[in-house]
Amino acid sequence: MIIKEITLENFRSYYGKNTIKFNDGLMLFIGDNGDGKTTFFEALEWLFDTTKQSMDYRLISEKKISELPEFDSDTVKVSMTFEHDGEKIVEKSFSFQKENNQIRTSNFQFKGWVIDGVERTQIQGGKLLDRCFEAAIRKYCLFKGEKNLNVFNNSDALKYLIDTFSNIRQFDPYFIGDNENFGFTEFAEKESNKAYEKAMKADKSNETQEKILSSQLIKLRTDLQDVRTRLKNNRINATNYSTKLDDLESSKEACEQLKQINERLKSLNEKKTKTESLVNEDYTVKLLDEMWILCGFSNIFAEFQTKISEASKEKRKLENEAIKEKGKQEAIKELAKGIIPLPPYIPDAKTMEEMLTDEFCKVCGREAKKDSEAYNFMYSKLQYLIKSQQPQENTEETPVFPNNFIDELNKKSNTLESNILEINNLQIKIKDYIEYVEARKAEAKKIQNNIDVEEDNKRKLLAQNDNLTEDELKNSYQNITNWYKSKSEAEKQVLILEKEEKDIENKLAEIQKSYDELGKTSTANTYRKIHTAFEKIQNAFKYAKDKNTKEFLALLEAKANEYLNKLNIDDFTGIIRIYEDKIERKLKIKLEDRNGTFVASPNQALETTMYMSVLFAVSELTTIRRDYDYPLIFDAPTSSFAPQKESDFFNVISDIKKQCIIFTKSFLNDEGKLLDDKIDKLHCTINRMEKQRPFDKDDLSTIQTKITLIK
Amino acid sequence: MSAEKLYDVWARRNPKWEIRFEEIIHQFTDYGVGSSELTTARGKTLGAGYEIYIYAFFVGLYADKKRELNGETKTFGQPIQYWGNLENRKLRKAYPRLREYIFTALLAKTDLDLITLEKGNMTDSQAVDILKDTMEQYANYGFYTIEEKIKDNPNYFYKNTGFLDMILDLLVPLSNDSDVEIEEL
Numbered sequence: 001m002i003i004k005e006i007t008l009e010n011f012r013s014y015y016g017k018n019t020i021k022f023n024d025g026l027m028l029f030i031g032d033n034g035d036g037k038t039t040f041f042e043a044l045e046w047l048f049d050t051t052k053q054s055m056d057y058r059l060i061s062e063k064k065i066s067e068l069p070e071f072d073s074d075t076v077k078v079s080m081t082f083e084h085d086g087e088k089i090v091e092k093s094f095s096f097q098k099e100n101n102q103i104r105t106s107n108f109q110f111k112g113w114v115i116d117g118v119e120r121t122q123i124q125g126g127k128l129l130d131r132c133f134e135a136a137i138r139k140y141c142l143f144k145g146e147k148n149l150n151v152f153n154n155s156d157a158l159k160y161l162i163d164t165f166s167n168i169r170q171f172d173p174y175f176i177g178d179n180e181n182f183g184f185t186e187f188a189e190k191e192s193n194k195a196y197e198k199a200m201k202a203d204k205s206n207e208t209q210e211k212i213l214s215s216q217l218i219k220l221r222t223d224l225q226d227v228r229t230r231l232k233n234n235r236i237n238a239t240n241y242s243t244k245l246d247d248l249e250s251s252k253e254a255c256e257q258l259k260q261i262n263e264r265l266k267s268l269n270e271k272k273t274k275t276e277s278l279v280n281e282d283y284t285v286k287l288l289d290e291m292w293i294l295c296g297f298s299n300i301f302a303e304f305q306t307k308i309s310e311a312s313k314e315k316r317k318l319e320n321e322a323i324k325e326k327g328k329q330e331a332i333k334e335l336a337k338g339i340i341p342l343p344p345y346i347p348d349a350k351t352m353e354e355m356l357t358d359e360f361c362k363v364c365g366r367e368a369k370k371d372s373e374a375y376n377f378m379y380s381k382l383q384y385l386i387k388s389q390q391p392q393e394n395t396e397e398t399p400v401f402p403n404n405f406i407d408e409l410n411k412k413s414n415t416l417e418s419n420i421l422e423i424n425n426l427q428i429k430i431k432d433y434i435e436y437v438e439a440r441k442a443e444a445k446k447i448q449n450n451i452d453v454e455e456d457n458k459r460k461l462l463a464q465n466d467n468l469t470e471d472e473l474k475n476s477y478q479n480i481t482n483w484y485k486s487k488s489e490a491e492k493q494v495l496i497l498e499k500e501e502k503d504i505e506n507k508l509a510e511i512q513k514s515y516d517e518l519g520k521t522s523t524a525n526t527y528r529k530i531h532t533a534f535e536k537i538q539n540a541f542k543y544a545k546d547k548n549t550k551e552f553l554a555l556l557e558a559k560a561n562e563y564l565n566k567l568n569i570d571d572f573t574g575i576i577r578i579y580e581d582k583i584e585r586k587l588k589i590k591l592e593d594r595n596g597t598f599v600a601s602p603n604q605a606l607e608t609t610m611y612m613s614v615l616f617a618v619s620e621l622t623t624i625r626r627d628y629d630y631p632l633i634f635d636a637p638t639s640s641f642a643p644q645k646e647s648d649f650f651n652v653i654s655d656i657k658k659q660c661i662i663f664t665k666s667f668l669n670d671e672g673k674l675l676d677d678k679i680d681k682l683h684c685t686i687n688r689m690e691k692q693r694p695f696d697k698d699d700l701s702t703i704q705t706k707i708t709l710i711k
Numbered sequence: 712m713s714a715e716k717l718y719d720v721w722a723r724r725n726p727k728w729e730i731r732f733e734e735i736i737h738q739f740t741d742y743g744v745g746s747s748e749l750t751t752a753r754g755k756t757l758g759a760g761y762e763i764y765i766y767a768f769f770v771g772l773y774a775d776k777k778r779e780l781n782g783e784t785k786t787f788g789q790p791i792q793y794w795g796n797l798e799n800r801k802l803r804k805a806y807p808r809l810r811e812y813i814f815t816a817l818l819a820k821t822d823l824d825l826i827t828l829e830k831g832n833m834t835d836s837q838a839v840d841i842l843k844d845t846m847e848q849y850a851n852y853g854f855y856t857i858e859e860k861i862k863d864n865p866n867y868f869y870k871n872t873g874f875l876d877m878i879l880d881l882l883v884p885l886s887n888d889s890d891v892e893i894e895e896l
């Protein structure tokens with residue numbers, strides 16, 4: 001089966017009719033998270049499900065619902081045109097109607113058409129799909145995520161594969177090999193044995209001995225049956241506990257990873273909070289609280305200072321002029337008397353006191369008796385001198401400047417000047433601060449990107465551990481001790497019972513031999529010979545069936561290893577081994593190195609390529625056996641791949657002659673833009689999936705996926 | 712001789728603003744809102760009404776453009792002397808000194824004859840009237856500029872840097888500062 005065309009109509013984010021053409025070989029659908037990759041994949045899953053009639057209203061495009069007028073109806077449809085012995089179409093659909101704002105679904109249809117030239121023959125879709133793309137193959141066709149690639153985790157999957165695709169089914173009429181159903185050789189062996197034993201019993205000559213031996217045989221056969229039943233139960237137990245422990249092993253790893261992711265997230269969040277706390281963008285408040293608004297104030301303040309200083313200068317000038325004016329007037333008063341008096345300090349105070357004591361004027365050489373005019377003149381002159389030498393008291397004159405505002409303003413100027421340097425630097429300070437804040441914001445954004453990456457890792461991890469929630473993952477150790485104990489107990493029992501089985505088988509063979517010896521001499525000898533012949537034929541078929549199985553597995557293993565080598569360029573690949581687990585009697589796949597050392601936990605990318613190689617091998621082998629190819633469809637199979645490995649991987653796949661459809665978010669950068677240089681190097685068809693813009697991130701009814709062919 | 716300082720006389724005044732700017736004042740401040748409600752809780756950029764007034768004043772001052780008040784006017788409840796005092800608003804700092812700088816700016820930019828005032832040929836109250844008038848005219852011009860800006864882009868002042876940018880745009884850029892000086896030298 002080769003897919004030619006797929007149409008999605010009103011299926012979730014695929015609003016309206018979306019038709020995509022397919023070709024053989026690799027086809028990539030590149031889209032970011034939420035761009036509709038998984039939805040496309042799930043549309044195919046829905047189409048390929050031939051078991052139920054699902055008309056879930058959640059499959060309907062929200063956008064279509066929001067636009068649908070009341071009581072109007074529309075259709076959800078997924079159809080696929082494919083090539084399989086000529087062109088065929090399958091189409092699944094249902095109608096939906098809006099009634100009182102409720103959505104009602106109805107009219108489920110699953111149709112198919114076989115196209116022969118211009119003629120179209122209609123056939124039930126499920127039947128057509130089952131015929132061309134059988135359920136057994138579908139198991140190996142659709143894969144979501146990386147973990148689900150190991151289809152062989154399911155104990156029956158590999159057996160199913162061998163049964164379906166090797167030739168061993170051809171043995172079924174002759175040899176089956178289980179205790180419940182028999183093929184012809186098993187039936188013949190049993191019936192001939194019955195006839196032989198019946199004939200032995202009929203021979204009276206050996207009656208006593210036959211009775212002893214046959215009762216021993218019956219007992220041993222019962223015992224063997226019993227041992228085998230117990231063995232089977234213990235194997236089932238061992239398998240169950242082993243599966244549980246395997247799950248736990250992977251969840252243990254996941255648990256460890258989750259712990260690390262959570263720790264990293266915690267530290268990143270703390271760092272982010274710290275960085276964000278350094279971001280204060282309240283610039284408007286800072287204009288006032290930090291007085292940033294004064295950033296242009298320097299010139300204005302200088303203007304103020306100049307003005308005050310000039311006023312102050314002017315005031316002093318005017319004051320001086322006033323003083324001078326006053327002094328001038330006093331001098332004029334003295335001059336009016338016609339005599340220029342001596343300065344008060346001539347003669348000096350000492351001389352004056354001496355002359356008063358002596359009652360004699362030593363300036364003019366005359367007596368100056370006490371109370372005489374001359375004496376009184378000298379006395380008053382001394383008093384004047386003493387007074388003139390003492391500080392002058394303020395005279396009660398009207399001041400020139402009754403106010404002192406200029407002084408106040410001068411003081412203010414001086415006080416405020418102490419901050420002027422800071423004000424002059426404000427513009428630089430603001431610029432530096434904004435740069436600092438922008439740097440912190442960039443840092444916080446970078447941290448947020450790292451947080452997004454870790455959150456994405458966490459989601460991936462939880463998605464890979466399908467049924468385990470985060471809490472379950474954290475608590476999944478509780479039963480480990482019990483499970484280990486039960487597993488080892490079951491394994492011990494298997495070993496004991498296997499030995500017991502062997503012993504009984506040996507004893508049974510021994511008794512059987514004695515019984516056959518007795519038979520040789522009996523009338524039942526012919527029956528013995530017939531039984532022996534049938535037994536040999538049965539064993540031959542058993543051997544041939546085993547050989548066939550081994551050959552198929554060897555071929556599968558060889559093919560898988562071919563693919564593994566191709567997919568892992570320049571890397572450790574190891575060798576895939578498909579083997580039967582002795583205890584569990586179950587086929588398993590493992591990776592070994594050249595020396596046969598088991599690779600206990602290959603990295604996710606290697607494990608993914610290992611399972612993909614097996615899938616490619618299965619696909620190739622089934623194509624050889626069936627003459628029909630079928631596509632492999634993967635949703636995000638390479639999440640764990642490093643970018644280079646991923647590019648190599650896609651290039652190798654594009655060279656494999658096989659229709660392979662892969663949905664991936666590879667080849668997108670952090671901003672969700674296509675990495676054109678890497679895309680140029682790919683040799684395959686590439687479609688870009690993205691949300692049609694604009695959309696409201698909180699409104700599902702605005703989301704619509706758009707697919708564009710880009711290469 | 713006046714017993715009071717000129718500053719104190721000025722600070723007791725309540726400058727007027729045109730009633731048409733009441734909407735802008737409401738838009739960015741708690742003007743007319745009970746003091747119990749926090750600015751942040753209401754999503755307002757500024758606190759008391761006078762804060763946008765101070766801002767408008769500086770816009771006019773840095774643009775060095777005045778505009779006479781026209782029509783009906785209003786005043787704030789608090790006189791200048793309380794502007795910038797610490798309120799019970801979280802995460803805010805008091806800025807009382809800013810008042811003094813505003814006062815010095817008014818003196819620098821007002822044609823007031825200090826000698827006449829000093830001589831007592833003019834009363835302090837008359838002098839302060841002239842200062843207040845300058846203040847009102849600068850702020851009035853600032854308010855008109857803010858109004859114009861909002862008309863052009865209603866979201867302009869809701870950017871973190873909106874208010875700051877408008878102030879910085881009025882100044883001579885830092886890098887040009889030194890060039891100008893060199894040329895002058």
